[in-house]
Amino acid sequence: MNSAGTIKGQTGDWEIVIGMEVHAQVLSDAKLFSGASTAFGAEPNSQVSFIDAGMPGMLPVINRRCVEQAVRTGLGLNAKINLTSVFDRKNYFYPDLPAGYQISQYKSPIVGEGEVLIDLADGTTIPVGIERLHLEQDAGKSLHDQHPDHSYLDLNRAGVALMEIVTKPHMRSSEQAAAFLRKLRAIVRYLGTCDGNMDEGSMRADVNVSVCRAGGYDKFRATGAFEHLGTRCEVKNVNSLRFIAQAVEYEARRQVDILETGGTIRQETRLFDAKAGETRSMRSKEEAHDYRYFPDPDLLPLVLDAAWVGEIRKSLPELPDEKKARFVTLGLSAYDASVLVAERDTADYYEAMLASGAEAKAAANWLNNEYFGRLNKAGLAIADGPIPAKANSAIVQMVSSNLISGKIAKDLCDIVWNEGGDPREIVEARGLRQVTDTGAIEKAVDAVIAANPDKVEEVKAKPKLAAWFVGQVMKQTGGKANPQAVNAILKSRLGLPEEG
Amino acid sequence: MSELTDLTLAEARDAVRAKKVSSVELTRAFTGAVEAARPLNAFVTETPERALEMAKASDARIAKGEGGLLEGLPLAIKDLFCTKGVRTTAGSNILSNFVPPYESTVSQNLWDAGAVMLGKTNMDEFAMGSSNETSHFGPVFNPWRSRSSNAKLVPGGSSGGSAAAVSGSLCLAATGTDTGGSIRQPAALSGIVGLKPTYGRCSRYGIVAFASSLDQAGPMTRTVRDAAILMRAMASVDPRDSTSVDVPVPDYEAGLDAGVKGLRVGIPKEYRIDGAPPEIDALWAEGVAWLKAQGAEIVDVSLPHTKYALPTYYIVAPAEASSNLARYDGVRFGRRAQGVRDIVDLYEKSRAEGFGREVQRRIMIGTYVLSSGYYDAYYIRAQKLRSLIARDFDEAYKKCDVLLAPATPCPAFAVGEKTADPVSMYLNDVFTVPVNLAGLPAIAVPAGLTKDGLPLGLQIIGKAFDEATVLRAGRAIEVAADFNAKPERWWRAA
Numbered sequence: 005m006n007s008a009g010t011i012k013g014q015t016g017d018w019e020i021v022i023g024m025e026v027h028a029q030v031l032s033d034a035k036l037f038s039g040a041s042t043a044f045g046a047e048p049n050s051q052v053s054f055i056d057a058g059m060p061g062m063l064p065v066i067n068r069r070c071v072e073q074a075v076r077t078g079l080g081l082n083a084k085i086n087l088t089s090v091f092d093r094k095n096y097f098y099p100d101l102p103a104g105y106q107i108s109q110y111k112s113p114i115v116g117e118g119e120v121l122i123d124l125a126d127g128t129t130i131p132v133g134i135e136r137l138h139l140e141q142d143a144g145k146s147l148h149d150q151h152p153d154h155s156y157l158d159l160n161r162a163g164v165a166l167m168e169i170v171t172k173p174h175m176r177s178s179e180q181a182a183a184f185l186r187k188l189r190a191i192v193r194y195l196g197t198c199d200g201n202m203d204e205g206s207m208r209a210d211v212n213v214s215v216c217r218a219g220g221y222d223k224f225r226a227t228g229a230f231e232h233l234g235t236r237c238e239v240k241n242v243n244s245l246r247f248i249a250q251a252v253e254y255e256a257r258r259q260v261d262i263l264e265t266g267g268t269i270r271q272e273t274r275l276f277d278a279k280a281g282e283t284r285s286m287r288s289k290e291e292a293h294d295y296r297y298f299p300d301p302d303l304l305p306l307v308l309d310a311a312w313v314g315e316i317r318k319s320l321p322e323l324p325d326e327k328k329a330r331f332v333t334l335g336l337s338a339y340d341a342s343v344l345v346a347e348r349d350t351a352d353y354y355e356a357m358l359a360s361g362a363e364a365k366a367a368a369n370w371l372n373n374e375y376f377g378r379l380n381k382a383g384l385a386i387a388d389g390p391i392p393a394k395a396n397s398a399i400v401q402m403v404s405s406n407l408i409s410g411k412i413a414k415d416l417c418d419i420v421w422n423e424g425g426d427p428r429e430i431v432e433a434r435g436l437r438q439v440t441d442t443g444a445i446e447k448a449v450d451a452v453i454a455a456n457p458d459k460v461e462e463v464k465a466k467p468k469l470a471a472w473f474v475g476q477v478m479k480q481t482g483g484k485a486n487p488q489a490v491n492a493i494l495k496s497r498l499g500l501p502e503e504g
Numbered sequence: 505m506s507e508l509t510d511l512t513l514a515e516a517r518d519a520v521r522a523k524k525v526s527s528v529e530l531t532r533a534f535t536g537a538v539e540a541a542r543p544l545n546a547f548v549t550e551t552p553e554r555a556l557e558m559a560k561a562s563d564a565r566i567a568k569g570e571g572g573l574l575e576g577l578p579l580a581i582k583d584l585f586c587t588k589g590v591r592t593t594a595g596s597n598i599l600s601n602f603v604p605p606y607e608s609t610v611s612q613n614l615w616d617a618g619a620v621m622l623g624k625t626n627m628d629e630f631a632m633g634s635s636n637e638t639s640h641f642g643p644v645f646n647p648w649r650s651r652s653s654n655a656k657l658v659p660g661g662s663s664g665g666s667a668a669a670v671s672g673s674l675c676l677a678a679t680g681t682d683t684g685g686s687i688r689q690p691a692a693l694s695g696i697v698g699l700k701p702t703y704g705r706c707s708r709y710g711i712v713a714f715a716s717s718l719d720q721a722g723p724m725t726r727t728v729r730d731a732a733i734l735m736r737a738m739a740s741v742d743p744r745d746s747t748s749v750d751v752p753v754p755d756y757e758a759g760l761d762a763g764v765k766g767l768r769v770g771i772p773k774e775y776r777i778d779g780a781p782p783e784i785d786a787l788w789a790e791g792v793a794w795l796k797a798q799g800a801e802i803v804d805v806s807l808p809h810t811k812y813a814l815p816t817y818y819i820v821a822p823a824e825a826s827s828n829l830a831r832y833d834g835v836r837f838g839r840r841a842q843g844v845r846d847i848v849d850l851y852e853k854s855r856a857e858g859f860g861r862e863v864q865r866r867i868m869i870g871t872y873v874l875s876s877g878y879y880d881a882y883y884i885r886a887q888k889l890r891s892l893i894a895r896d897f898d899e900a901y902k903k904c905d906v907l908l909a910p911a912t913p914c915p916a917f918a919v920g921e922k923t924a925d926p927v928s929m930y931l932n933d934v935f936t937v938p939v940n941l942a943g944l945p946a947i948a949v950p951a952g953l954t955k956d957g958l959p960l961g962l963q964i965i966g967k968a969f970d971e972a973t974v975l976r977a978g979r980a981i982e983v984a985a986d987f988n989a990k991p992e993r994w995w996r997a998a
Binding site for chain 1: 585586592594599602604605606608708709710711712713715716717743744745746747823824826827829830831833835836837847851871874875876879883
């Protein structure tokens with residue numbers, strides 16, 4: 005499969021079309037309609053108000069903070085904010101749904117159409133349309149493994165605010181689907197509206213996958229008519245970026261295999277089994293619940309003040325796309341810039357390095373080529389790494405000002421990583437300053453030449469051997485010699501051409 | 505004064521304040537009356553011990569010169585209001601063991617004003633009924649009996665226990681709730697005053713929900729003055745109820761006797777219905793004459809969508825109820841069926857055993873009208889009609905200040921007389937339902953007796969949040985009607 009999402013079948017090419025519904029837990033201290041806490045990992049049923057438990061006569065009251073977070077997210081998705089929206093009841097029976105209905109927004113969501121730019125591996129970006137964002141309550145959790153023939157309930161999560169973000173079917177490959185989710189996560193983290201932790205379940209994706217004959221998607225985009233697309237299946241329970249790619253590829257292939265053997269796709273909900281790497285049927289369209297949506301009579305329509313929305317807009321932080329554009333103006337490549345902005349922590353770290361004096365491109369290269377590798381190897385997130393931004397900035401600055409060599413910089417990084425400390429003090433204390441004194445370098449070069457007459461002969465035939473001389477000189481100087489100076493002096497002493 | 509229990513709320517208040525009678529004396533008189541009236545089945549739960557404790561605390565406050573608007577005054581609370589630590593059943597088997605860990609805002613307002621709780625009154629299950637015959641705890645009997653027969657009559661519903669308790673002098677006053685007439689209809693059938701305030705006037709927090717967009721709490725009393733006093737204490741804006749409205753609560757009692765001179769009273773022609781007993785129309789005509797004689801200006805008005813009110817109501821209310829009652833599933837509280845196979849079996853058996861027939865009927869109607877494919881035809885059209893019904897009132901109020909209408913199409917009827925035919929039962933609310941759909945305030949005031957000696961009520965309907973004018977016009981009816989008949993206390997001999 006390529007990035008345009010084409011599958012080669014027996015009977016011709018097929019295109020993959022993907023839309024997504026993402027549930028993002030709103031970062032707020034209290035639940036959507038009650039004052040109970042939302043903290044993760046508390047004792048079961050310790051964060052349940054009478055409202056959350058669906059007690060008789062209890063009434064929901066909207067949490068202003070959750071509304072603000074939804075608006076903030078909508079603005080971050082470049083979406084239309086609906087100044088009037090309506091909460092509806094979605095009715096169904098399940099033990100983890102105490103009231104017998106979920107309060108959600110059905111016909112009138114708080115946020116309408118928007119757009120997210122996703123960044124692909126080849127450095128290009130493509131737009132993915134947002135259909136809507138609405139606020140709704142999360143359900144509680146059924147625990148089936150506590151007792152042989154009883155189930156237990158934990159209602160801590162019941163009533164926690166979720167944003168359901170629905171995309172248009174604008175993604176064309178598993179790579180794009182994963183890139184969308186990564187970008188969405190970055191945006192909500194920048195905004196501080198969701199922590200984006202997929203392993204804690206605070207961000208969960210349902211992926212709608214369909215396949216159509218080559219050309220079908222373009223016809224759909226030209227006309228807006230869904231008939232040009234295939235029948236979709238909704239894949240639930242996709243809880244990581246890696247699983248999204250797996251789930252999409254498996255599901256698309258499954259659909260192509262059915263179609264090519266003369267079958268038809270049933271519209272259905274499927275569950276992704278991460279262990280088996282496959283999707284399985286959960287329920288067909290015919291088995292779908294009749295949710296009997298109707299406006300919740302306990303809540304008035306949610307009416308927002310345009311001025312308040314304006315204030316939220318003004319308070320938005322710089323988002324990944326804007327930051328990336330700014331980084332590019334500092335001299336970074338689009339690719340390097342997109343790597344640095346992909347996570348808010350990374351961008352913050354990078355900017356802290358710049359703030360304490362590092363040059364933009366040098367700092368970016370140092371992070372991308374050196375520091376990130378070390379973090380990956382150690383399995384650490386940037387926020388948990390042992391070297392503060394200021395220290396890495398100092399290392400980069402010392403390289404830029406020729407105070408230390410690139411080689412020493414790496415050694416210095418090892419020291420700071422393992423022992424901590426101020427890089428500048430370490431350089432002074434341990435005498436790691438680069439030797440830029442030409443006289444001293446000349447002396448070392450001459451000594452190496454004198455000691456290796458055979459090599460001197462060889463290098464005249466094979467100029468690549470010059471590197472061996474550089475290594476010897478560096479060894480002699482304890483790595484402190486300025487490599488450019490060593491190169492220049494060696495070349496002139498050995499009579500080699502300047503370039504080569 | 506013959507008996508303490510014959511005092512009005514206002515008289516008792518003044519007597520307690522003047523220390524002519526203590527709250528404990530008053531309370532003992534009422535707990536005795538409650539006990540003696542058990543044949544009426546007006547109470548689901550009596551709380552005489554709590555009442556005495558509250559009365560003692562009131563007397564202590566009064567001794568210190570303190571005390572609220574209702575200090576030391578014994579009241580009955582409809583069993584739809586959650587009362588902390590006191591069983592609250594909503595008249596249903598499914599809540600027959602439910603003791604709320606919280607207090608409704610309205611009842612809390614009353615305790616904050618110093619009132620004393622005598623107990624929880626019987627009611628139609630989940631407030632669904634017009635005769636108090638759907639209660640899991642059995643029917644309530646009307647203190648009134650007809651002259652021609654000793655047959656037991658219904659007190660109306662759903663606040664039938666409260667109506668009987670007030671009418672039979674088992675309390676000074678009671679709370680009720682009115683979703684389609686559940687305060688005004690039993691008030692009329694039991695010869696007492698019942699006020700349904702504007703939607704949003706009282707908090708719904710802690711009141712077991714029937715139909716959230718229609719439910720309102722209100723006072724049930726023996727006089728209009730008492731309704732004014734109790735209304736003031738019950739009403740409040742409440743941050744815990746998003747539909748409560750922040751409008752100042754006036755001293756309704758202050759302007760009560762200002763009269764109706766110059767008041768424009770509308771007479772809605774659509775409230776004249778075929779087949780209604782002639783006594784109802786005659787009383788209505790008398791009401792017109794009384795108000796006119798006191799200087800009111802009588803105006804003919806039209807509420808053209810009135811005939812759609814009942815069908816609209818019987819779509820909107822069951823739709824909301826079907827959702828509101830989904831929480832009674834036997835999982836977290838209330839009655840749980842035993843010996844079940846799985847969760848679906850638990851739901852089905854708990855709900856089949858826990859809900860009575862009328863509640864089941866309305867859950868099914870509500871589920872049906874919200875179902876995919878029927879929603880537009882029923883629920884959406886009902887919402888449109890609801891808007892038209894509300895607009896009828898807006899139009900009428902361009903020509904008048906209040907409306908005068910009968911409260912009910914008939915007097916109290918015999919127990920069992922209408923239970924076989926739900927539609928004939930639903931017709932009891934034909935004059936009250938439009939008011940709920942429009943969210944307006946209305947009062948039922950006893951205005952006369954049938955030839956057979958049964959009470960009949962007239963209804964004053966007002967503009968939103970104009971309870972003061974409604975009470976003032978109600979008071980004018982009360983003065984003119986000079987209704988002072990009382991039921992014989994036949995239950996004491998029983």
